Amino acid sequence: MQRDVQAMAAQSYDVLVVGGGITGSCIARDAAMRGLKVALIERRDWSSGTSSASSKLVHGGLRYLKSLEFGLIRESLAERRIWERIAPHLVRPLPFLVPFFKEGLGQRLTLRAGLTLYDWLSYDKAWLDDPEQRLPGHRMLTRAEVIAREPNLDVPGLTGALVYYDCQMDSPERLGLECVIDAMRSGARAANYVEALEFLRDGAKVAGVRARDTLNGTEYQLRAQVTINAAGPWADLLLQQMDNSPVHLMRSKGIHVIVPALTKTHALTVQHKGKHFFVLPWRGHTILGTTDTPFQDHPDAVRPGASDIDDLLRVVNEGIGFTRLTSTDVRHAYAGLRPLIDDGSSSSYNASRKSEIVDHGDSGAPALFSVIGGKWTTSRHVAQQAVDLVQKTLKLPLTRAATSSKPLPGGNFPRRAQFRADVDKALPHLSPEVREALTRLHGSAYADVLCHAKDDPGLLSPVSNGVSDTGAAVLHAARAEMAVTLSDVVFRRSGLGGLGHPGRAALDRAAELMARHHGWSPQQTGQQIADVEAQFPMAAH
Structure with missing residues (x-):
């Protein structure tokens, strides 16, 4: 590349x-x-x-049932299964809870009817070879069952929950x-x-x-x-x-914040004041999002502002009842723009x-x-x-490419469990954390990363304590993945920047390796580090 x-x-x-x-x-x-x-x-x-500022979900869009967009939901659910099939290393099932807090019977029946239709529209969700990828249908949980799964939901007023399934991307x-x-x-x-x-x-x-x-x-x-x-x-x-x-276009700004883990394994879909937000487990932390507000400035200017973060935290605290989050709990925040068709809607949320x-x-x-x-x-x-x-x-015969069935470069393995076992057997000399990062981000192409450490085994070590991304992965990004800047590596080739500032030692080591490949001067290397650090709004450097 x-x-x-x-x-x-x-x-x-x-x-x-x-x-x-x-x-x-x-x-x-x-x-x-x-x-x-x-x-x-x-x-x-x-x-x-x-593309990098999403909730990291591959999903049908449960809320589109309200606007009767059945065609969009069916299209999304069919594509969800395709992404699972062609990118099994990056797309995986995620269980969601919709908690009930003293809602009336009518509201419960409405939501259950909606999820029944959602399941019906995803009738092909089990048409995958790997049992680990097949999504179950929804079902009702009692209060005790909810608390057994997610102890933090043991709050006054909880009466039960519905559980349903969608998918999450490890790295969009x-x-x-x-x-x-x-x-x-x-x-x-x-x-x-x-x-x-x-x-x-x-x-x-x-x-x-x-x-x-x-x-x-x-x-x-x-x-x-x-x-x-x-x-x-x-x-x-x-x-x-x-x-x-x-x-x-109608540009809609959405922000997300990353905080310490609020749930164990389940995401939460929470309705609040006519809108909704997600509580999403990700890499041992929680992603909270998203907001949906019209954005009138130039697209280059989008940033997660302090007021955006405070507003989102207030909504989350009100909506789930067991948190008292403040900005000091936020490890990282990011913002993006949805390019929506301007259909005259007065609300970007409803567009x-x-x-x-x-x-x-x-x-x-x-x-x-x-x-x-x-x-x-x-x-x-x-x-x-x-x-x-x-x-x-071009007046060419209509043909079709196998984009729905041909695996992406890292997706060439039949079953996730067997793939993990094979990697553990092949790479016993690497730590579990390094093996997990390699396979999560590179899948079956992990050997392409390891070859950069052929003459320097030290490159198989993480770039600093507390992270799992190796020097070999940094060099692979520069040599084979068109990573031109340090930001490319930190935010879009590795997991270094996904949870916020990874520490100056990690940035220094990654920059050193990038400088070696690209021939940066000390001044250029310093500027690359400064450019990366400027993109961490919550960082305490």
Whole structure:
């Protein structure tokens, strides 16, 4: 996985994808697997925007039952099973509790009817070879059963709960990265840190983009027969040069905070004052989220503010009854933007999460499409629809790639339990924590990481005490995963930054290894560390 913008610009393509979040990455993977000549560019790093700022769920969207979006729910549930199948190392089942606090019988019956429909819409949830991946149906739990599972829910007023199942991603960033890697293995060319500046035209037809390599300032022309704008919250900004763009986005800001563990193994879905929030177990901690507020500023400016964090903590404290969380409990916080279709809704919370593919030929820009809205979970299916339109535009026979069945690079193993046992047997010299990090983030491709320690076994040790990411993983990111900056490694290739500031020793060691590969000066290395530390809003350095 090598970055070469000059070589990329020396060719022309069937399709150019602008935007390397999960949607653009899935489009590039699908198109390359169908045999199209594909280029993919991203102005920052892969999955560094909305795709990295999610609740880390692959789910149907239980709350969409309220708005009767049965088609979206069914699509999401079908895609949930596909992600389990093609990325078993990164996507796993997660049990959810919906606790009841003296609700009336009518409310319980309504929710149970909703979950019955949710189960029915996911009728294929058990169609997986690995028993560990098959999701059970929902059921009612008594108060005693709830407390046995989650002792912290032993609070006055609890009367019971419903348990249901969805899925969680260990790393949405790596899942997006593996889609890019797979696209490149199928022949696509891709480069991060390349910004699209304006569309190229052959008459009225859009023929690609003028782009700038943001690492050195060099500008290039990237030409393609079809261009797809998959820039997420930045999509309408890219289209501003067009006179009559039909794309109108509503940007919704969502924040998440990470605190010490509040539950043992179950997530909580909590209804509160007409909305909902999640309490999600993750890496021995808890993710709380999310908020949903309209955002009017430039997308680059989104940050988790102190008032955002305080508001979320207040809602959580009120909603679950057993916490007294304050900002001192917050280990990390992150924010992102949902690019929603502006359907005139007065509330971003109630706006649809459906996707839309806009054909700009209808507004005087043939061969340009924009993919707007949508959910993380449905990105693969949306990509399939987008590439169908590419083939139609190019007057090619409609074919289908095996994106729903071909495992991603780290997903080549049949059953999770057997895979874990095989790794334990093959790597007894590594600590359980290092083995777990290797297999959780790299899956069956873990040997590609280990080879970087062939001449220096010390690289198999964690980069510092208290973390499980190794020096070999840092070098692998720099050498083989297009990690250009220290931020790329800390936040999107490893688990170093996922729980907040990992400690200065970890950053220093990772920066030392990155500097060795990229040839950074001491001043450049120091700036890389400073750039990373600026992204930890809650850090006590």
